[in-house]
Amino acid sequence: MVLRDFYRCYFPFAILICLNLSCNQVDNSDYIIPCIECSKIETVLDEFKLNHLTKSQKLDLLNEAYELSTQLKVDSLKSLYIFKISNKMLKLKEYSSFRDLSEEYLLLAEELNDTMRIADYYWNMGLYYSKIEVSDSAFYSFKKASQNFSNVGHKYYEAKMDYNMAFILRRSKNYIESEAYAFNSISKLNSQENKVLLYRDYNHLGLLYYDMKQYDYSINYHQKALNIVSVLPKGNIYLERSLNNLSLIYQKQEKYDLAIETLNEALENSSLREKHSNLYAKLIDNKAFCMFLNEEDDNLLQRFNEALAIRQNLENEAGIVISHSHLAQYFLKKKDSMKALAYAKSAYEISSRLGMNRDILESLELLSKTDPSHATGYMNQYTVLNDSLIQQERKIREKFTRIQFETENYMAANENLKKKNIWISLTSGLALFSLSLFFFLYRQRSKNKTLLLEQQQHGFNEEIYDLMLKKQNRTEEGRIQERVRISHELHDGILARLFSVRIGLGFLNVLDSNKEKEQYDSFMKELQLVEKEIRTLSHDLKNDDLSSKKDFTILLSELLEEQSRLGGFRFQLKQDQSIAWNRVDEMIKINLYRMVQEAICNIIKYAKADEVKVSLTRENDFFELRIVDDGVGFDTNKKNNGIGLKNMASRANSIAAKIQIKSQVNNGTIITVSIPTKTLYHEGKK
Amino acid sequence: MKEKNKVLIIDDHPLICDAYRSALQQVMREHKNINLKIESAENCDSAREKITNTWTEEGWDLVFLDIRLPASKDRRVLSGEDLGELIRENHPLAKIIVATTFNDNYRIQNIFNSLNPEGFLIKNDLDPKELVNAIVKIMQGGVHYSQTVSNLMRKKMHNSINIDKIDRQILYELSVGTKMKDLPNIVPLSIAGIEKRKRILKEIFDVEDQGDKALILKARELGFI
Numbered sequence: 001m002v003l004r005d006f007y008r009c010y011f012p013f014a015i016l017i018c019l020n021l022s023c024n025q026v027d028n029s030d031y032i033i034p035c036i037e038c039s040k041i042e043t044v045l046d047e048f049k050l051n052h053l054t055k056s057q058k059l060d061l062l063n064e065a066y067e068l069s070t071q072l073k074v075d076s077l078k079s080l081y082i083f084k085i086s087n088k089m090l091k092l093k094e095y096s097s098f099r100d101l102s103e104e105y106l107l108l109a110e111e112l113n114d115t116m117r118i119a120d121y122y123w124n125m126g127l128y129y130s131k132i133e134v135s136d137s138a139f140y141s142f143k144k145a146s147q148n149f150s151n152v153g154h155k156y157y158e159a160k161m162d163y164n165m166a167f168i169l170r171r172s173k174n175y176i177e178s179e180a181y182a183f184n185s186i187s188k189l190n191s192q193e194n195k196v197l198l199y200r201d202y203n204h205l206g207l208l209y210y211d212m213k214q215y216d217y218s219i220n221y222h223q224k225a226l227n228i229v230s231v232l233p234k235g236n237i238y239l240e241r242s243l244n245n246l247s248l249i250y251q252k253q254e255k256y257d258l259a260i261e262t263l264n265e266a267l268e269n270s271s272l273r274e275k276h277s278n279l280y281a282k283l284i285d286n287k288a289f290c291m292f293l294n295e296e297d298d299n300l301l302q303r304f305n306e307a308l309a310i311r312q313n314l315e316n317e318a319g320i321v322i323s324h325s326h327l328a329q330y331f332l333k334k335k336d337s338m339k340a341l342a343y344a345k346s347a348y349e350i351s352s353r354l355g356m357n358r359d360i361l362e363s364l365e366l367l368s369k370t371d372p373s374h375a376t377g378y379m380n381q382y383t384v385l386n387d388s389l390i391q392q393e394r395k396i397r398e399k400f401t402r403i404q405f406e407t408e409n410y411m412a413a414n415e416n417l418k419k420k421n422i423w424i425s426l427t428s429g430l431a432l433f434s435l436s437l438f439f440f441l442y443r444q445r446s447k448n449k450t451l452l453l454e455q456q457q458h459g460f461n462e463e464i465y466d467l468m469l470k471k472q473n474r475t476e477e478g479r480i481q482e483r484v485r486i487s488h489e490l491h492d493g494i495l496a497r498l499f500s501v502r503i504g505l506g507f508l509n510v511l512d513s514n515k516e517k518e519q520y521d522s523f524m525k526e527l528q529l530v531e532k533e534i535r536t537l538s539h540d541l542k543n544d545d546l547s548s549k550k551d552f553t554i555l556l557s558e559l560l561e562e563q564s565r566l567g568g569f570r571f572q573l574k575q576d577q578s579i580a581w582n583r584v585d586e587m588i589k590i591n592l593y594r595m596v597q598e599a600i601c602n603i604i605k606y607a608k609a610d611e612v613k614v615s616l617t618r619e620n621d622f623f624e625l626r627i628v629d630d631g632v633g634f635d636t637n638k639k640n641n642g643i644g645l646k647n648m649a650s651r652a653n654s655i656a657a658k659i660q661i662k663s664q665v666n667n668g669t670i671i672t673v674s675i676p677t678k679t680l681y682h683e684g685k686k
Numbered sequence: 687m688k689e690k691n692k693v694l695i696i697d698d699h700p701l702i703c704d705a706y707r708s709a710l711q712q713v714m715r716e717h718k719n720i721n722l723k724i725e726s727a728e729n730c731d732s733a734r735e736k737i738t739n740t741w742t743e744e745g746w747d748l749v750f751l752d753i754r755l756p757a758s759k760d761r762r763v764l765s766g767e768d769l770g771e772l773i774r775e776n777h778p779l780a781k782i783i784v785a786t787t788f789n790d791n792y793r794i795q796n797i798f799n800s801l802n803p804e805g806f807l808i809k810n811d812l813d814p815k816e817l818v819n820a821i822v823k824i825m826q827g828g829v830h831y832s833q834t835v836s837n838l839m840r841k842k843m844h845n846s847i848n849i850d851k852i853d854r855q856i857l858y859e860l861s862v863g864t865k866m867k868d869l870p871n872i873v874p875l876s877i878a879g880i881e882k883r884k885r886i887l888k889e890i891f892d893v894e895d896q897g898d899k900a901l902i903l904k905a906r907e908l909g910f911i
Contacts, residue, residue: 480863492754495787499809500701506814507708524813531810535789542862577897583866618895 041068041081048088055092062088066101079108079117083124090128098128119148119157126161130168136399139168143407159188159197166204172396175212177404182208195228199238202228206245215249222246237276240266244283247290256294263287281310281319289326292333304330321350321359328366340370357389454643458594465555465590472555487541490534498534502527552581552589553616559597560614567604569629574615579623584680591651592625592673595659598651599627599671602644607631607669623680625673633663655679691747691825695726696733696769697785698755703728706750709817713825716818720825722748730758730769737772745777748825753786753797770801781824785809789834792858792911795842799851808832841909847890849910856883857911861902 044065048058062085069081086101102124109117122145129138146161162185169178186201202225209218222242229239243266250259263283266272272280285307292300304327311319328343344366351359361382368378502524557573564571581589596614603609609631617624645661648671652659656679663669695706703726710722727733733755737746751773753766763769766784773780783805784797797803805824807817811832820830831839849857855873864872869880884901891908893900905911 491787495810496699497701499787499812500699500705503705503812503814503817504701504708506817507705507712528810528813535787535810539790577900578895580866580898 038072038077038081041065044068045084045088058088058092059094062092062097075108075112076114079105079112079114082108083117083120086124090124090131093131095128095132098124102128115148115152116154119145119152119154121145122148123157123161126164126168130164130171135168135172135396136403139165139172139400140403142168143403147407147410155188155190156194156197159185162188163197163201163204166201166208169400170204170208170211172400173211173393174397174400175208177400178208179205195231196233199225199228199232203242203245206242210245210249210252215253218249219246222249237269237272237279240269240272240276240279240283244279244286247286251286251290251293254293256290259290260287260294263290277310278314278316278319281307281314281316285319285323285326292326292330300330317350317354318356318359321347321354321356321363324350325359325362325366328363328370332366332370337370341367344370357385361385361389458647461594462590465593466586468555469552469586469589483541487538490538490541495531495534495538498527498531502531552584552593555593556596556614556616559593560600560612563597563600563604564612567600567609569603569609570611572611572613572615574613574617576617579616579618580681588655588675588680591655591657595625595648595651595671595673596627598644598648603629603631603669606634609668618677621677623675623677627671628668630668633665633667633669635665636661636663690721690723692745693722693724693748693750694733694736694746695724695750696728696755696766697726697750697752698728699752700728702752705814706817709814709821712814712818713821717822720822729756730763730765733769734758734763734772737769737776746773746780748781748783748821749773749777751782751784751801751803753784753788753793767797767800770797770803774801781805783807783820783824783830785812790911791838791906791909792854792861794835794838795854795910796851804829806831806835808834838909847908847910849887849890853883853887854910856880857887857902857905860884860898861906861911 044061047053048061048065053061065081066085069078069085072078072081082101082105086098086105089095089098089101102121106118106121109121122141126138126141126145129135129141142161142164146158146165149157149161162181166178166181166185169175169181182201182205186198189198189201202221206218206221206225209215209221222245226239226242226246229242232238243262247259247262247266250256250262263286266283267280267287272283284303288300288303288307291298291303304323308320308323308327311323324343324347328340328347331337331340331343344363348360348363348367351357351363364378364382364385368375368382371378506524553573553575560571560573600612603612607629609629611630613626613628615624615626615628617626648661649659652673655675657673657675660672660674661669662672693710695703697703697706707724707726710724714720714722725736727736751766751770755766755769757764763772766786770782770784773782782801782803784801784803785805785807786793786797787809788794789808789810794806797806805820807820807830811834816832823830852873852875856869859869859872866877866880869875870877873880875883884898887905888894888896888901891901891904893904902911
């Protein structure tokens with residue numbers, strides 16, 4: 001019986017609050033009035049707010065506003081106004097109009113692909129269904145709204161939907177699930193947000209535990225709710241409601257004194273009677289009932305009647321049923337069975353008319369007590385109704401489970417999709433990665449190939465140099481051999497024969513006259529001079545051999561000559577005569593030659609030098625190759641200095657030489673390669 | 687003076703042999719007390735035979751010796767120098783006149799060291815008059831050296847540098863362009879040993895830290911090669 005109280009008391013209240021919030025949310029986007037139609041609609045809707053209008057006048061206004069809004073061309077605006085109008089229709093309980101408008105709103109929202117608006121639609125539908133007490137549809141709508149809010153990540157509204165669902169579930173006696181939704185709702189709230197919802201959740205849990213007869217928990221949650229009342233918006237009746245609820249638990253626990261005390265606390269608010277007469281009636285009715293149960297007869301009848309009078313005045317039929325039921329019990333106790341029966345019958349009639357099943361049951365129970373003669377009939381009726389109610393409840397519960405299951409399936413599908421997405425992105429990422437890896441490897445490989453080819457080319461270059469050297473040596477050798485041969489020929493053959501001829505002639509003594517003798521002698525002298533010349537020639541031919549030892553330096557100077565013509569620079573080649581190149585290993589010479597070649601190549605390519613000086617010197621224990629140019633130079637600190645310099649360094653390394661490259665931008669370059677003399681010659685020994 | 691002196695001319699050029707004969711005959715014409723019996727050999731083989739198989743108890747009195755000759759068939763006599771040594775061995779009293787086209791100091795010096803000839807004629811310096819004079823002078827117990835040889839001897843007397851045979855050989859080989867790597871086959875030393883000697887030679891000739899060419903030029907200038 002007390003249960004009934006809560007429904008009546010809280011259900012419309014909850015809807016009102018939610019409805020407000022729902023409107024607020026849309027209002028946020030209503031920043032300017034962008035057109036004439038809009039301003040017209042606005043004025044029509046403003047007019048609607050005036051209190052003195054009758055329902056039909058209000059309806060006319062709403063229809064006018066709707067007509068105007070259909071002319072709007074911007075869908076988002078249109079949907080906004082349709083939403084506003086549909087809300088007002090809901091307030092006016094024009095359900096069919098509301099539904100039509102809502103459907104239109106949904107179409108617009110889907111067209112705009114606006115999840116928030118779709119969520120709003122479901123929210124309103126939820127409210128609508130809970131108003132007409134179609135719990136399963138209400139639950140379904142709230143669930144949908146919750147999903148949509150979840151999709152756009154709106155936690156606060158999700159929490160609201162959870163609360164709404166908890167509320168619906170409790171009304172359908174799905175206590176366990178209702179509890180779960182309430183906790184869900186709390187967990188989604190953070191400390192900064194509006195506390196009203198949190199209060200509502202606590203209050204709901206308090207009521208829930210009351211229903212489940214876990215009174216200690218219930219008291220605990222009501223206390224929690226009372227604790228945050230102080231931070232809630234003023235001018236509301238949160239405190240009084242909570243106190244009322246709390247008192248009902250005490251009443252149930254038969255702590256009537258405590259219950260009365262609590263109710264008195266609530267009644268301290270003097271403005272209640274005028275502003276919230278409904279609650280006021282409830283409070284005094286409850287207080288009277290407590291006193292009645294506590295067997296305190298302090299103007300009890302007067303108190304019950306006061307509450308009844310207020311309710312009758314408010315046309316609060318549900319309240320009247322309770323008042324009648326209380327009065328019936330009062331008169332039953334007072335043994336005034338006539339009055340008791342009258343009130344019980346009245347309660348039964350009104351509740352039957354309103355379809356308030358629980359109240360019907362209670363009034364039937366009362367009737368069986370007040371009218372013992374018809375008790376069996378009433379009890380039978382009671383059992384039938386109770387059974388059907390239980391069955392109905394079970395059906396509804398099953399429906400909820402199904403909806404829950406379906407939505408969970410939907411969620412699971414969503415989850416699956418998410419997982420799929422993750423997999424897809426993961427695999428595509430992996431594929432991309434492996435593709436890039438492959439590409440990288442491919443590039444690396446081709447790079448390696450190029451390097452290998454370069455290396456091979458270097459090898460070939462060296463071979464060419466080697467061949468060049470060999471050729472040089474061969475030609476030189478041939479030249480020398482030829483020279484020696486000619487020299488010998490001249491010396492041993494021609495010279496000897498000339499000599500013998502001359503001496504032989506000298507002993508002929510064929511000439512008599514002095515004049516002829518003189519002439520003869522001068523010829524002989526001439527002949528001797530010829531011999532001498534030939535001999536000198538022969539010697540010179542042989543002695544030129546020395547020059548052939550400079551094969552390496554000849555190659556170098558040839559290289560420089562050729563390259564200087566190519567690169568258009570002057571060159572100087574200085575070399576120390578004391579270096580015995582024929583004793584130096586070919587590998588060292590090849591590498592030195594290559595380094596010079598590389599350096600010259602760089603000079604031609606980059607340095608734009610006018611003059612290049614190459615010197616081969618020996619100082620103390622070191623041999624030094626130095627290449628100096630007066631070109632543009634470069635920054636030696638730069639990391640990537642090209643393959644040329646690296647090659648030179650590796651060449652220097654391979655013959656145990658030290659290489660030093662000094663350069664400044666616009667200040668030429670000096671390359672110095674130094675090798676210990678020992679290394680230079682030791683290598684030659686091998 | 688004996689009635690007949692035996693003269694051996696060793697030269698591979700018949701014309702030169704004839705020229706020597708002419709000269710000897712002129713000597714005989716001009717000096718009635720000189721009586722000569724002349725024979726000639728044109729290669730190492732016949733020369734060796736004439737030197738070693740003498741049919742009289744007296745040996746050769748005068749030998750004209752060319753240095754560059756075709757080697758003997760058994761490769762045991764390679765040059766006039768070897769023949770000269772044979773002569774010195776078999777005919778201690780014989781006077782040797784070396785007549786050669788060589789005019790490089792090294793060879794001349796080597797010949798001096800091994801044969802110490804009484805006459806040393808450089809063919810190209812020679813004319814008939816000098817030849818006749820040289821023969822007479824030597825027959826009478828004197829010595830005669832061509833101008834080139836005399837100059838060299840004087841130069842050598844003048845400088846104080848004293849190097850041994852191997853040093854000279856190294857210098858010579860270098861001067862004719864022998865490669866360092868081939869030197870150990872010619873000189874009884876290792877490369878290192880040769881290198882060391884060369885360094886000392888450069889010090890002696892005051893051409894340190896310079897190339898071989900400088901060394902050779904200096905040595906030639908000073909008459910060592």
